[in-house]
Amino acid sequence: xxxxxxxxxxxNLAGVSKATVARVVNGEYDLVKDTTRQRVTxxxxxxxxxxxxxxxxxxxxxxxMIALSIPDITNPFWPEVARGVQDTVEAQDYMVVLxxxxxNASREHNHLQLMHNNQFDGLIINPTGxxxxxxxxxxxxxxxxxxxxxxxxxxxxxxxxxxxxxLAIEYLLSLGHRHIxxxxxxxxxxxxHTHYDTYASVLGKHGLEVxxxxxxxxxxxxxxGYTAMKQLLQLEAPPTAVFAVNDIIALGALRAAHDxxxxxxxxxxxxxxxxxxxxxTTFPPLTTVAKPKYEIGNTAAQFLLERLNxxxxxxxxxxxxxxxxxxxxxxxxxxx
Numbered sequence: 001x002x003x004x005x006x007x008x009x010x011x012n013l014a015g016v017s018k019a020t021v022a023r024v025v026n027g028e029y030d031l032v033k034d035t036t037r038q039r040v041t042x043x044x045x046x047x048x049x050x051x052x053x054x055x056x057x058x059x060x061x062x063x064x065m066i067a068l069s070i071p072d073i074t075n076p077f078w079p080e081v082a083r084g085v086q087d088t089v090e091a092q093d094y095m096v097v098l099x100x101x102x103x104n105a106s107r108e109h110n111h112l113q114l115m116h117n118n119q120f121d122g123l124i125i126n127p128t129g130x131x132x133x134x135x136x137x138x139x140x141x142x143x144x145x146x147x148x149x150x151x152x153x154x155x156x157x158x159x160x161x162x163x164x165x166x167l168a169i170e171y172l173l174s175l176g177h178r179h180i181x182x183x184x185x186x187x188x189x190x191x192x193h194t195h196y197d198t199y200a201s202v203l204g205k206h207g208l209e210v211x212x213x214x215x216x217x218x219x220x221x222x223x224x225g226y227t228a229m230k231q232l233l234q235l236e237a238p239p240t241a242v243f244a245v246n247d248i249i250a251l252g253a254l255r256a257a258h259d260x261x262x263x264x265x266x267x268x269x270x271x272x273x274x275x276x277x278x279x280x281t282t283f284p285p286l287t288t289v290a291k292p293k294y295e296i297g298n299t300a301a302q303f304l305l306e307r308l309n310x311x312x313x314x315x316x317x318x319x320x321x322x323x324x325x326x327x328x329x330x331x332x333x334x335x336x
Contacts, residue, residue, distance in 0.1 A: 284330050
């Protein structure tokens with residue numbers, strides 16, 4: 001196997017010192033004559049020399065690697081967030097390493113240890129079971145994709161989940177629904193505000209009491225949504241509308257309604273949240289609350305780069321991005 005060319009090989013071919021080659025490779029052109037730079041560039045091309053990133057990181061104390069930790073790579077919500085992160089950090093020559101924990105807190109802790117051992121420059125994370133103190137032990141810049149109340153030491157970026165829930169419930173109420181079901185996911189970490197809190201608050205504002213029989217807790221999966229919807233439909237007085245806290249769950253709920261021969265939206269309205277691509281291609285198309293997925297990733301990456309480059313404010317930032325309602329065919333006025 002051919003030996004990988006080194007900076008010494010380039011220096012010998014170009015007839016210059018190793019330091020001169022390093023200046024050219026690092027873009028320090030003001031310290032090198034044009035004719036010399038051209039000889040070095042020609043030698044690099046001839047030999048196929050590539051800069052040793054590991055050696056460079058030892059000198060600069062940077063690896064130019066950023067980790068993005070997410071809970072579910074199968075949820076189409078996350079690729080758009082990842083694209084927002086990648087587009088932003090690559091513009092400053094950073095590489096994104098994706099880490100998926102499948103809602104497994106133990107795996108998430110292992111990922112943090114891996115990041116520490118491999119000297120990642122920064123981390124963007126949607127926590128599953130990680131606490132504020134776990135992130136402070138990394139001693140690197142971190143941006144958390146969650147509300148800021150439980151992560152006081154870090155910049156946080158999130159969609160406004162409280163506003164999103166309000167949009168969904170208020171819309172169903174505007175259609176005349178008063179018997180509204182809620183399908184929520186499991187509580188993975190402490191939160192200052194939950195979708196259940198929003199549900200109870202909006203109903204209370206309209207003089208309606210919460211019936212906990214109309215609240216089903218499940219996994220963040222389509223099968224979980226299917227099972228939860230079947231549970232709600234077996235009630236003596238099932239809901240006339242259901243709000244599912246993500247589109248994956250809502251798609252499962254829609255399938256359960258179809259299997260029960262319950263017409264959607266004539267006899268059952270279903271609304272999700274996220275606005276993933278599949279929401280527009282179901283039958284009927286799913287009404288949902290759209291989250292700004294790409295903007296979440298983009299904003300988080302900007303915050304992280306500013307921390308890495310020493311341009312961020314001393315005080316931690318709390319960014320909530322607004323959501324908007326997307327009306328499609330899965331919702332209609334309440335049946336008589």
